Amino acid sequence: MIIYTGKDYYDVSRKAANIMSAQIIMKPNAVLGLATGSTPVGMYKQLIEWYKKGDLDFSQITSVNLDEYKGLSGDNDQSYRYFMNTNLFDHVNIDKARTYVPNGLEEDSEKACADYNEIIRSVGGIDMQLLGIGGNGHIGFNEPGAAFEKETHCVDLTESTIKANARFFETMDDVPKQAYTMGIKNIMTAKKILLVATGETKADALYKSLYGPITPNVPASILQLHPDVTIVADEGALKLI
Template identity: 45%
Template sequence: MRTLVFPDRAGAVAAAASAVVAQLRQQPESVLGLATGGTMEALYEALIGAYRRGEVSFCGARSFNLDEYIGLSPEHPQSYAHYMQRRFFQHVDFPADATYLPDGASSEPEAAAGAYEADILRLGPIDLQLLGLGRNGHIGFNEPSSSLASRTRATRLTPSTLTANSRFFARGESQPSHAITMGIATILSAREILLLATGAEKAEAVAQLVEGPVSAFWPCTALQMHRDVTVILDEPAARDLRMVDHYRRDDGIGQADPVSIGVAQTGA
């Protein structure tokens, strides 16, 4: 696991965007695993900017999103299908038939989850999986106590996740309590994983992810078992790390060419 600490959120986001750009330059037909949530908004804005400057193209790529709420149609403003269209897909050159999300509107969520897992196996493996990090350590919607061997499935969201995500729903609007998510084992099957976490509210989860024991109570710790994970942080998110000085980038590395940031290595 490589742990990279940047002075602020902007630097962390730029480094994550550079890693995605580098992946697509090296392998234009990459299969990308994509995430949603507040942390990803700035990353997608950076990637849209890179696309508009002619620095990257998504025309040969495919993508699989981590998760989707059960009970929301793709057109629903709070569905992740709608989020991806509004925040990313409509602004870049992904082919219309190359972006995949779980079918949260299916009347048979478990069957839809199985079909999604089969699509990943058929069209994958995922070359670069992007992840955010929940305050309770969830990755995708793999909540605390999720099996570390889990595959794509329907799952119930914890009260803490419902509270954290309630800001995206208007007062009185029905908020789904279940979702379809890639499982932890599905995530670990990606060739490379890039996790971006910013802000002090993520500090406890980050400390568990990087330095804590592997535990189902902190699902993110399963990433310690993957051979190629990069964790990109800003200083507030890194504040609880005991070895933060070891992970913190020095001035020389920090001045690297932006595209090379994504592959530079520090830490263990």
């Protein structure tokens, strides 16, 4: 495991973008596992800037995203598909037909998840998986207690996540209560993992994930068993390390 420290959010984003760029340059047809949340936004901005300068080419890249809300269409501005389009895909020369996000409109959860596992297999697995981390150590939507051996599955969102999301929707009924997420097993089979974390709110989760016992109570702790993990974090997130 390698840990790089960045001075601030901008510096962390640049360093993470450098690592992702190296993957794209070394393997132009790489399969990138991508993530949403506020953490990777700066990294995506940096990748777009380098693409616009002519330093990066996404034309042969395939992407698979970690998760999506069940019930939301890609046009909904709260969906993760919409997030990926607006924060990255619309600004680079990636072929959108090769960008995959779980199908939030598939009502049959078993089918949605089986289809997504099949997509991950058919693209040949993930070369580099980008991860953020939740304050409780969750990755994707694998909340504490999630079984390590799960592949893509449907999760009931926690009460606190539903409440936190309520401000983005008109009524409580519109707030998604479930999501489809890659499981820990999908994440662990990626060849390389790049985890990005900033801010003191992530310090406890990062410490427990990297140095605590490996337990489903801290989903990211399983990364200790992965052979190729790179962490890029600021001083706040690394405060306890």
